[in-house]
Amino acid sequence: MGLLFGSLMIKALPRLPQIGDAVARFPNLGLSPAVAGLGFGIALLIGLLAGFVPALAAYRSKITDNLRTV
Structure with a gap:
């Protein structure tokens, strides 16, 4: 897009x-295709990190502690 x-x-x-x-x-x-590919790669990496880091933190925490903060 x-x-x-x-x-x-x-x-x-x-x-x-x-x-x-x-x-x-x-x-x-x-x-150029090279610039477009580089931009897409950087955007993909940032998107993966933005989703992976909070998911990893939620995976390592206790469910009861997370429910108490809501």
Whole structure:
């Protein structure tokens, strides 16, 4: 979804009057597959860590202690 939005914005930015002049100076503005893959990999890693770390903490704690804090 982010890749699609990024591609659409790259195509839409030159058409905006305020931004079009500034973007027109960069004729080769684009998103290469290597950059897209790197961004996807970093986003995937951050997403996995953001889900794994709290899950691991919940797994190691006692259920009764967690229920008392709710």
